[in-house]
Amino acid sequence: MNKKEILKWLKPTSILIAFAMVFTGCADLEEDPTIDYSLAPGTYSQIAELELGVTGIYGRLRNASQWSTFFVHGWAGDDITTHKVSNKADFREFDQRQVSATNGRIANNWRDIYAMVRAANAVLEGIEGVQFTDADKQDRLIGEIYFLRGAMFFHLTRMHGRIPLPLTSVPDFEIGLATQEEVYQQIESDLLQAEILLPEIYPGVLDGAPRPNSGSARAFLARLYLDWAGFPAKDNSKYALAASSAKQVIDNAATHGFGLVEDLEDLWLLNNRFNDESIWTIAYNADNNLFNRKYGKLGNPSDLGGWQETFAEIRFFEDFPEGPRKEATYRTEHDWENFTDQQTPVFKKIAGPAGDIPLTDFNTDRNDFIMRYAEVLLIYAEASGRSGNVTPAAWEALNKIRRRAEGLPFNTPNPSVDVTSGDIAELAFTERKWEFAGEWLRWNDLVRMERVQDALSNRNPQSSFNSQGQLLPVQNAILGSLGTDNYFAPVPANEVLLNPNLGN
Incomplete structure (x- = not known):
């Protein structure tokens, strides 16, 4: 740009x-x-x-x-x-x-x-x-x-x-x-x-709503209502509002310029930092001294010349389902189990795909996608389930994300990954866990559903060993209370x- x-x-x-x-x-x-x-x-x-x-x-x-x-x-x-x-x-x-x-x-x-x-x-x-x-x-x-x-x-x-x-x-x-x-x-x-x-779409701006439109506001309302329904307010009536708000955004997605990108990994490429999946984007431009300083070097360990700030939890990485979405989330080509400084996986979402952000580059052009259209789809699925009004459209919203996670065309039904029965709210909640890993959103989900104790008391690695055959430890053990x-x-x-x- x-x-x-x-x-x-x-x-x-x-x-x-x-x-x-x-x-x-x-x-x-x-x-x-x-x-x-x-x-x-x-x-x-x-x-x-x-x-x-x-x-x-x-x-x-x-x-x-x-x-x-x-x-x-x-x-x-x-x-x-x-x-x-x-x-x-x-x-x-x-x-x-x-x-x-x-x-x-x-x-x-x-x-x-x-x-x-x-x-x-x-x-x-x-x-x-x-x-x-x-x-x-x-x-x-x-x-x-x-x-x-x-x-x-x-x-x-x-x-x-x-x-x-x-x-x-x-x-x-x-x-x-x-x-x-x-x-x-x-x-x-x-x-x-x-x-x-x-307006329905802000005039004269690039993709991804770097200036919000009315759909951006409605999408944020859907997110707000989902939080409002959970801890600490616990107003269950807001689940219906979350579902209806998300559905309104979905029904008018084309009008607002929203949609899913075909390949999840494309989201993290510098040349795709303006894309229609972002509901609201905070934009940067290093050439004009408007740079982003939380990607690139901060996501790499000292072994790679990084500043070792933002890493992935080992147990979460171990539990993450194998497939294209995991490959789009982590730099799986690294021998991270044998890093000399700290043995933790590297987020591709933070460090960038291979060769995209130079290891020497601290000031980057990476934009922040404060909310993605994928979240709107999953809010609709989860809130529909928690409000007791599950529709075929809610299942389809969930299945779009599941298909893309497997590297399949998200608009084409596929019985190998589609689900049409079960607890859609919990299925969508779990889907959020994997879809938004490393995007600073998981904590909010654990809080609203009061699941901090369950999640953070179960962080010990189970299958990650170094070259000496030693099981790797959790790096930062919990010291404080996991209570509400x-x-x-x-x-x-x-x-x-x-x-x-x-x-x-």
Whole structure:
């Protein structure tokens, strides 16, 4: 992607930085007396100002998400592990279920996300009561603001559970934690508003919705409702909403530009980083200093010149069904059992397919697929089963993923892999386990179904030996509780120090 192409989805970096400095102010909840946080209603006088406001938030998002830190809670799943020593202590805390309030990664995420939320609130205040001539453009830009705010609240609640919900640009220094129900309701409200205002497909952007469309918002609602139905809220009525939302996206997939890629491995190729399987993409471009720093080197061990951050759990790898999907997920050609530093499998999804990301390359062009169309299909199948309304279409949604996993045409029925009976919800839940391995999603599934104990107490390798015939050990043993009281990370200690109400 050249500079001209990147302008299709994002303004130049200098503009983003300028906006970020003007509208986000200090990055956490501590007041900076030198900054005027207020933005009077009707401040914007031209639509270009509104557009700068939106792209400024994307700049903030890209700066935060380029690091593995943004997905730090993903290390808690049974699919991902990190280095057993080295400087990965913050990741190990999640890996070993012993997350402290002083964990630097959660502090960074909290700061970055609330900077984006404050910026979103400032833009909404600045556009209040203003109507520009280009109403369609104005609507989609405002729709993006609601989508981004809802997505950030959603991302943070998956990490912390109860969170504060600031809805103005002026900090409330006594704000407390909202209830889980209130958090979900606010995310729902933002996404519903985004769906109304966003177009069916965003004009002038590349594939994969690097600027979200109304289908992106509805897909995120399906994900939200699936979480809402599980722990901690346990509102089972939301399973029906998850199913109906996912089905709405499926029925209108072509309109929104969504679909499955034929070959799962193609998703991880640099030259296919814009594709129609992504429901919402965070895009990068190293040539324009918009780079992604959590793929490539960070997924390789020191034996290969890597920075040994993101590895695969051995037991999960052992249990993973053989076939094309496993080959698309892992670098199975490596003799990982005999690595000299740490014996753990390498994720192809992280390190990249062979020859695609040079071993010396730290700054990559890899995009983040925050949600894939495959997830929409599996939400539909699982939620249909859990809501008690199983249809042939729900089975077909599941079977599309099963066929592709075997390297078969996903639209062609195949009795060798298709299923049409049994517990579709559990079949879909298991399918998610394999389909999204290494994508920082597994932990969320374990939490909503309260299966952390089962998954993380069963991590010991069973069949992986080194060349001396020694059975390999699990690298980062569990140290903390696997109970529901330890599912969510604490509020960062520095935030509680500034506002004790956040410690409640």
